Amino acid sequence: xxxxxxxxxxxxxxxxxxxxxxxxxxxxxxxxxxxxxxxxxxxxxxxxxxxxxxxxxxxxxxxxxxxxxxxxxxxxxxxxxxxxxxxxxxxxxxxxxxxxxxxxxxxxxxxxxxxxxxxxxxxxxxxxxxxxxxxxxxxxxxxxxxxxxxxxxxxxxxxxxxxxxxxxx
DNA sequence: ATAAATCACAACG
DNA sequence: CGTTGTGATTTAT
Numbered sequence: 001x002x003x004x005x006x007x008x009x010x011x012x013x014x015x016x017x018x019x020x021x022x023x024x025x026x027x028x029x030x031x032x033x034x035x036x037x038x039x040x041x042x043x044x045x046x047x048x049x050x051x052x053x054x055x056x057x058x059x060x061x062x063x064x065x066x067x068x069x070x071x072x073x074x075x076x077x078x079x080x081x082x083x084x085x086x087x088x089x090x091x092x093x094x095x096x097x098x099x100x101x102x103x104x105x106x107x108x109x110x111x112x113x114x115x116x117x118x119x120x121x122x123x124x125x126x127x128x129x130x131x132x133x134x135x136x137x138x139x140x141x142x143x144x145x146x147x148x149x150x151x152x153x154x155x156x157x158x159x160x161x162x163x164x165x166x167x168x169x
Numbered sequence: 170a171t172a173a174a175t176c177a178c179a180a181c182g
Numbered sequence: 183c184g185t186t187g188t189g190a191t192t193t194a195t
Contacts, residue, residue: 087190106178110189119178121189127177128191142178149177157177 006049010061012068019060021053025078026060028130031152060134067133070163072100076134083130087118091125098139101164105143127151133160145169 005027010017015032049057056077063073081089090113098104104112106126110119126137129151138157142148147168150157161168 085190110178115189117179117187118189120176120187121178121191123177124175124190124192125177137177140177143180147177151177154177 006053008049008053008057010057010064012065014068017064019057019064021056022080022082024080024082026056026076026131026134027080027083029060029064029132029134031132031156063134067136068160068163070100070160070165073134079131079135081130084125084128087113087121088125088128091122092129092131092135092137095126095129095136095140098136100136101166103139103141103145103161103166105141106148107143109140123148132156139164139166141168 006021008019008021010019017032018030019026020028020030059075059077063076066073081092084092091109094109094112095104106119106122107116110116110122113122115121122140126140127149129135129137132138132150132152138150138160140148145168147154147157158168
């Protein structure tokens, strides 16, 4: 269906993340998977990766490790967001300007994109976010500071928030 | 192409 | 605490 996506592993102390790259940039990021699918993907992708993708991957690796440490990434690779709808892109863009350590509610995101009532749709867009952590969907909480949910598992969301110094209930 | 079902919310009684 | 009001996406006709 899509262009040939290149998958490269990122080893962190929290496990091996998988980054997917298209011609446009970073197209997706996955939480550490168990099993050997990730190893096989890494091997198949190790060859014929262009220099540009390797540069992106270096930026992604650095940014991810910083984000996992609770600090703001220094630089991000170009993000390929072509898979999402216009609405989702606005939501993701709004989330990206949440400064590190800050949190927003779904309602605030909805308001900041000019659709104050679309809070539920914002939740849907968060769930459709292909690049967790770097697009800080984990900093989006419910209105009364509740956790809400998280695609990659609520444990991750809580862990990420705690590392940024955010106290959650 | 259209309609119903779903959802990581919020506000109100 | 259950209900209802919402907007976009996904799934089923």
